[in-house]
Amino acid sequence: MANPANHPGDGSRATLAQVAARAGVSASTASLAFSGAGPVADETRERVLAAARELDYGGPDPRARSLRTGRSGIIAVVMEDRISVAFGDPVAVTLLDGIADEIGGAGYSLLLLTDSLERAEGGLRDAPMDAALLLGCSTDLDPAVRVLSQRQVPLIGVEAEPRQGLPMVDIDNRAGMRRLAEHLAGLGHERVAVITLPMDRGHARGPLTQVRQDASVAYTGLERLAGVRDVFPDAPAEVAAGSLIEEGLIAARALLDAEPALTAIVGQSDLLALGAIQAAEERGLRVPEDISVAGFDGARIDGLSRHRLTTVVQPTLEKGRAAARLALAALAGEPVENVAFTTELRIGDTTAAPRSA
Amino acid sequence: MANPANHPGDGSRATLAQVAARAGVSASTASLAFSGAGPVADETRERVLAAARELDYGGPDPRARSLRTGRSGIIAVVMEDRISVAFGDPVAVTLLDGIADEIGGAGYSLLLLTDSLERAEGGLRDAPMDAALLLGCSTDLDPAVRVLSQRQVPLIGVEAEPRQGLPMVDIDNRAGMRRLAEHLAGLGHERVAVITLPMDRGHARGPLTQVRQDASVAYTGLERLAGVRDVFPDAPAEVAAGSLIEEGLIAARALLDAEPALTAIVGQSDLLALGAIQAAEERGLRVPEDISVAGFDGARIDGLSRHRLTTVVQPTLEKGRAAARLALAALAGEPVENVAFTTELRIGDTTAAPRSA
DNA sequence: CGGGGGAGTCGAATCGATTCGATGCCCGAG
């Protein structure tokens, strides 16, 4: 075993040049021997590898390689929140999983960044990366877009507000929600409320007033809301502080207090819907007999067994994959175009005709 | 390729040298103007920044900087599983959160890698990084350790099996579990079973036989098991395929089938314990009246409201922070020493004296 | 027997910045 600390004769890391010298070849040949790109005699390659072993050479330095080749092998994912918040959301995790899978297969690694400028400005500004994916459901991507496009890093959006020069992967949030709302309408529901995703950077809770709504740039949340209101134009909305069961619980309590006659609650995510179910049960309301609840995402949630949530299923994993492929295409110099996925209504056992329909 | 780089305003990327030329200063001065390290006249700095703006220069190229300075500003986290699996675990997420927080504060970014060699070999071998954290609860770190120490990347382990030259952060898994077991013994329990974390790379389920146990190198799981057996030497153990509620459910079903007289189940994680509670309730058993259940971690789990789980609380966030600090210390050339945290027993409402004590 | 061509190797330029030591300059002290 090589002992880095006490190995005689090799102060710090060995370089390719030293390995080449020891093997009696030029640096260029040694490079070819390592990368395998180009004709090298078997015997020569052997000699180089042997020399490398003797010198404890760990392979070409990624920094130097990356300077020369212009590629770092890194694709960044920019999220809005702190990591713990983002990863509490099964949708984000699944998305990331698809991304990691796809870029890993292409030999890239995944760098995690947040766009909170105070903390991660360094990352956005300084981290090496070949492309960046901006994770949507975000309230405001502007700062990240500004910094990264200044750096001329190819950008791909995932459910971001459409904007010039930002190719993206999207789903039919509005149409999906509209179909869900039509399902509820078909069952006879009339008093339907919505629990929305965060609407501003502050993640403030509370009723969504017209003023707040107009001020918001939370693309995904607004689209999903619009879908419900296509069918129930007056549906009240309560804003949650995040896509969490607990947040759904809090928001639903407020809705149930304020709107005693509600017959259905639509969460803009499955987690929010689950919270709403908990809130209903707290009140002694049975789901779906006394109140219907539906969600969005079709996420597989660990430990959920009691209900089969009625929800709008989106191909989350595929979305991640597609976004990653767009990034890879951009890196390959191929043209990138927006990708749109469609959602599908999945009817579970949490929606039914209202009691006194 | 399509390289119409003839327009002065928007060619490919501008370089520092071009900016310097346009500002009428040398490259060295321009560099100082950007980095702020060294004396530069205000007026000169202004001129440089103006030139940069005119040329659309996005700041020094991280690749070149990193070659020259020898630092990439990246710290890697190596996990065993695919991302989605790892992030289903609130402990891993919290750990990562602590790590991200600490290294972000020091200007580093976080690179996510898995140690599955087929997929991420590229990452382990090629990705630029200044240090790497190996996330524990892993069944086998060997391959990752081999590749990375070959590259001479400073390594820090988190709950890894102690090994030469791998400084690490650990907790008193065994003592914590022993205290929990003593609590159960004090209540009068005698027939106690354990649901363990995965014991091998294949993540196989099933009873933990002596043969399997001897073959396992799953440090954390073995330690926690030993803690329980310090008090209940014959406690049977069922291996779960992951730290998930559903896995706890599956394992507990097996235990309840095979051991009808069990009075308590100890999960090696809170998620496993929650699964056990579900399994008990499925059987019509009430917790804690008919059976006691306890866990490990003290994780905050979204949406959990019915029970206050009796558990062994570990300072997960602090553990992540500490690991990150060790890495930063190693990078600063300071000596790094192992860090050990202690756990604390938190008694909730899921443990009580057995029925017929 | 001469020349085309491919395999194997080498030299040297290059990627884009950082950084150390040297230089020129101005100012105040002696």
Place this chain on the structure above:
DNA sequence: CTCGGGCATCGAATCGATTCGACTCCCCCG
């Protein structure tokens, strides 16, 4: 009036690899 000392700036070396074109053999074909 001269000399020491800061401050601002510049030159040049350097980080460690990749890569392109050139060069040398040597084999094979005509």
